[in-house]
Amino acid sequence: MYHYVRDPRPPFSAIKARDVKAFDGQLDYIARHYTVVRMQDVLAAQSVPEALPSNACVLTFDDGYREHFETVLPALQRRRWQGSFFPSVASVCRRRVLDVNKIQFVLASASDVDALEHRVCALIDEHREQFGAPDAAALRRELTERSRFDPPGVLFIKRALQRLLPRTMRSRLCDMLFREWVTTDEAAFADQLYVSVAELMAMHAADMFVGGHGETHEWLAALDHDEQAREIDACTALLDSVGVAPAERVMCYPFGSWSEVTCALLRDRGYALGLxxxxxxxxLRTDDLFTLPRLDTNDLPVSAESPLTEWTRQVLG
Ligand SMILES: [Zn+2]
Structure with a gap:
């Protein structure tokens, strides 16, 4: 699972990304120890898992960033590999900067996370009555989760703005913070950040795989049935317009969030897999096909000469 694949770019050098050299080094490691297969091979192996080599590897790229077209596509083509790309609809089709990305770029722009946290708490307490939301202190108590990547202050900012606050309030605060800390020209920023529909079609035509990643990149499990259905139907419409065959519909859950409702909706709409x-x-012999796990790029080394990690040893037996 990859997200950003880019070298540090001022003024957003703090964006957490796999840099291009390390990405290529990791592809070398993967080339040495794995067999990269196409998503269609995985779909075909649903009934015959033995058809896949035991070290089969699918490369997935979430969020539809421009560098997936500019950097990742040529890197994969040089190796004759397929990548699977999962953009969210609102970013690609309506040139909206997703709230998840607004939060990342606000965080990357803030040299002082404590100051940003103060500002976020002040905004929450200022607007909470209008939206019937709890105050910042109560929200903080509600967050018991720990992250393997983020310190508590950063995790609080992310979760408050991604999930804990009411949806319309979160969106409003993300807008305000993005304008304050990053830019007032959201459409231009989105043009720089995301692939276009035309680029997605070109990737699909180049035998890359394209799947769904929600309409607005919400935690699906936090949405009701109808809201989830709308998120999924928007993905289906995008995939149809890109030319993805109905039998090749795959959903990659934003934030990895899904519920039984999500899986039922996807089955009903002919999706084959959920990541x-x-x-x-x-x-594939034992996992539920709608809740397949993935390794993160941080779980594998970034050079061909690296000693085998535990994950790789397990695969090679
Ligand atoms: Zn995502």
């Missing part, structure tokens, strides 16, 4: 962010090796 989560649970960190584990996928086994």
């Amino acid at each position: 989560t962010t649970r960190v584990a090796l996928a086994d």
Whole structure:
């Protein structure tokens, strides 16, 4: 699972990304120890898992960033590999900067996370009555989760703005913070940040795989049935317009969030697979096809000469 694949770019050098050299080094490591297969091979192996080599590897790229077209596509083409790309509809089709990305770029722009946290709490307390939201202190108590990547202050900012506050309030605050800390020209920023529909079509025509990643990149499990259905139907419409065959519909859950409702909706709409962010090796013989786990790019080394990690040893037996 990859997200940003880019070298540090001022003024957003703090964006957490796999840099291009390390990306290529990781592809070397993967070339040495794995067999990169196409998503269509995985779909065909649903009924015959033995058809896939035991070290089969699918490369997935979430969020539809421009560098997936500019950097990743040529890197994969040089190796004759397929990548699977999962853009969210609102970013690609309506040139909206997704709230998840607004939060990332606000965080990357803030040299002082404590000051940003203060500002976020002040905004929450200023607007909470209008939206019937709890105050910042109560929200903080509600957040018991720990992250393997983010310190508590950063995780609080992310979760408050991604999930804990009411949806319309979160969106409003993300807008305000993005304008304050990053830019007032959202459409131009989106043009720089995301692939276009034409680029997605070109990638699909180049035998890359394209799947769904929600309309607005919400935690699907936090949405009701109808809201989830709208998110999924928007993805289906985008995939149809890109030319993805109905039998090749795959959903990659934003934030890895899904519920039984999500899986039922996807089955009903002819989707074949669902990808989560649970960190584990996928086994088509035993795993539920709608909640397949993935390794993160941080779970594998970034050079061909690196000693085998535990994940790779498990695959090679
Ligand atoms: Zn995502």
